[in-house]
Amino acid sequence: MSHLLHLDSSLRTDGSRSRMLSAHYANRWRAKHPDGAVTYRDLTVDPVPHLDNVAVSAEFVAAADRTPAQAAARALAEKLAGEVLAADTVLIGLPLYNFGPPSTFKAWFDRIVIRDLTVGKLGDKEFVIVTARGGGYSPGTPREGWDHREPWLRHALTVLSVTEPVFINTELTLARESPAMAPLDLGSAEDKSLADALASIDRLVA
Numbered sequence: 001m002s003h004l005l006h007l008d009s010s011l012r013t014d015g016s017r018s019r020m021l022s023a024h025y026a027n028r029w030r031a032k033h034p035d036g037a038v039t040y041r042d043l044t045v046d047p048v049p050h051l052d053n054v055a056v057s058a059e060f061v062a063a064a065d066r067t068p069a070q071a072a073a074r075a076l077a078e079k080l081a082g083e084v085l086a087a088d089t090v091l092i093g094l095p096l097y098n099f100g101p102p103s104t105f106k107a108w109f110d111r112i113v114i115r116d117l118t119v120g121k122l123g124d125k126e127f128v129i130v131t132a133r134g135g136g137y138s139p140g141t142p143r144e145g146w147d148h149r150e151p152w153l154r155h156a157l158t159v160l161s162v163t164e165p166v167f168i169n170t171e172l173t174l175a176r177e178s179p180a181m182a183p184l185d186l187g188s189a190e191d192k193s194l195a196d197a198l199a200s201i202d203r204l205v206a
């Protein structure tokens, strides 16, 4: 049975483009895998605690010698990593905040990178990251290369042996909303970016 792990991380539960894209992907995936299982985790509604020294130190102590706090941290890591290990496809809805990923997503990622559980072990999984960003960062634009979320995550995933994650982006989501961007008249470019992203998802899950 196929298994999809679906994560969202937009602060917004209404009007979010990354949630729209991830829901679109999940719907397509369900239609293609009617007997499949979906695990859903909302990192905004149910945030994972930031990594701390208790969790890090737990990895350097034998299971029998862990303090109760270290044992609890390890149990959380095993739960989160277990969801990834059980999945064939990991779908991530990822907005751009201050040129990087949401801190909620970073907190989740820091908890699932565990030497004996996931490091070097996820090469058989498909990672699909659907992203939204308010501005324009396409090749040839003044802000090309300012979106540090994708290069960071591509590098970070190689630690888990994930070498070909798929990124599907929509951008200019603030074209109409932002007073600074509205005069630039980029509404049709915003619409095209969203339509292109939805079409890319349809092709990917065809």
Ligand SMILES: Cc1cc2nc3c(=O)[nH]c(=O)nc-3n(C[C@H](O)[C@H](O)[C@H](O)COP(=O)(O)O)c2cc1C
Pocket (backbone or CB within 6 Å): 010, 011, 012, 015, 016, 017, 018, 019, 094, 095, 096, 097, 098, 099, 100, 132, 133, 134, 135, 136, 173, 174
């Ligand atoms: C705290 C915060 C920081 C943001 N930083 C950026 C940014 O650095 N670059 C950008 O293009 N858009 C930025 N935005 C706009 C979001 O990327 C945009 O609204 C996007 O659509 C959010 O994803 P969502 O639609 O899934 O909520 C920011 C929004 C918030 C709330």
